[in-house]
Amino acid sequence: MTELLRDYMDEKKEWFESKIPKLFQNAPVTPKLEQAMLYSLEAGGKRIRPILLFATLQAFDQKEEIGLTTALGLEMIHTYSLIHDDLPAMDDDDLRRGKPTNHCVFGEGTAILAGDGLLTAAFQIIADDQALDTDTRIRLISLLARAAGPEGMVGGQQDDLEAEAKRLDLEDLISIHKRKTGELIRFPIEAAALIAKATESETEALVHYSEHIGLAFQIGDDILDISGDEKALGKPIGSDLANHKNTYVSLLGLTDAREKLAQEVEKSLHSLKKLGFENKRLGDIARYLLNRTY
Numbered sequence: 326m327t328e329l330l331r332d333y334m335d336e337k338k339e340w341f342e343s344k345i346p347k348l349f350q351n352a353p354v355t356p357k358l359e360q361a362m363l364y365s366l367e368a369g370g371k372r373i374r375p376i377l378l379f380a381t382l383q384a385f386d387q388k389e390e391i392g393l394t395t396a397l398g399l400e401m402i403h404t405y406s407l408i409h410d411d412l413p414a415m416d417d418d419d420l421r422r423g424k425p426t427n428h429c430v431f432g433e434g435t436a437i438l439a440g441d442g443l444l445t446a447a448f449q450i451i452a453d454d455q456a457l458d459t460d461t462r463i464r465l466i467s468l469l470a471r472a473a474g475p476e477g478m479v480g481g482q483q484d485d486l487e488a489e490a491k492r493l494d495l496e497d498l499i500s501i502h503k504r505k506t507g508e509l510i511r512f513p514i515e516a517a518a519l520i521a522k523a524t525e526s527e528t529e530a531l532v533h534y535s536e537h538i539g540l541a542f543q544i545g546d547d548i549l550d551i552s553g554d555e556k557a558l559g560k561p562i563g564s565d566l567a568n569h570k571n572t573y574v575s576l577l578g579l580t581d582a583r584e585k586l587a588q589e590v591e592k593s594l595h596s597l598k599k600l601g602f603e604n605k606r607l608g609d610i611a612r613y614l615l616n617r618t619y
């Protein structure tokens with residue numbers, strides 16, 4: 326990662342995270358539930374989805390502040406998905422973002438409710454966002470519901486669960502990941518294009534970019550699951566193997582998985598070129614995915 330991108334990501338992450346403690350300040354949320362929601366939300370992570378939203382707004386010379394609430398809602402949904410993904414009924418993981426998983430600290434019942442709370446509160450804060458006009462808010466809520474729901478992430482997760490006992494081909498694996506991971510990578514980019522009032526053809530090129538980096542991101546996650554550093558990642562490695570998951574590495578082998586990742590990054594840069602955005606932050610983010618270590 327270039328020093329410039331590192332600085333940008335650190336700065337945006339810090340700014341974004343400074344807003345999290347205030348999220349439920351004026352809401353009468355049951356204390357243990359609030360504590361459980363904030364525990365996972367504040368645990369860190371790369372904040373790559375909010376950063377993609379800010380970087381897309383920046384590419385259109387828009388202030389990042391205008392996308393802040395949408396980015397918070399998105400990260401709340403991403404965090405809920407990780408809490409539920411770690412549950413004994415799913416991946417049964419003990420470590421996430423460098424800390425014991427939500428159910429290990431608060432118990433399974435509260436972890437399920439913390440996830441439910443984050444999911445629903447996300448839509449509430451976007452609906453109430455005074456920085457955006459009503460039409461934009463409704464369109465964002467619709468996009469986000471589609472991306473996170475049964476057509477998107479939840480559907481992808483269901484297919485992923487069912488696939489554990491089977492051997493998939495590459496096409497099936499891509500179809501699962503497009504929904505399970507890809508939709509929440511696509512959303513911040515499409516949302517920022519909507520907020521910035523991008524044209525149809527600009528949005529189309531950005532959606533293509535997002536689809537390619539979404540796949541590159543997931544391939545990178547699969548590679549890191551076998552060759553990454555547990556401390557840097559903040560989650561256990563070897564979990565895919567233990568759970569008999571179909572991954573790009575199990576299907577293609579490490580070398581070809583790396584090659585496929587490089588191809589997806591190349592295609593994402595090609596989509597950016599159409600917009601003259603390849604040298605903007607979005608291009609740097611795509612190039613960072615090539616060799617990410619966490």
Ligand SMILES: CC(C)=CCC/C(C)=C/COP(=O)(O)OP(=O)(O)O
Pocket residue numbers: 405406407409410416478479482505506546560564
């Ligand atoms: C509705 C739900 C629960 C969705 C979960 C979506 C998701 C992307 C989980 C993490 O995937 P992973 O298991 O491949 O990643 P990790 O290695 O981080 O656990």
Ligand SMILES: C=C(C)CCOP(=O)(O)OP(=O)(O)O
Pocket residue numbers: 369370371372373422506543546
């Ligand atoms: C989609 C996948 C692979 C789950 C983890 O997502 P991230 O790798 O973005 O996790 P955090 O940085 O937010 O913890």
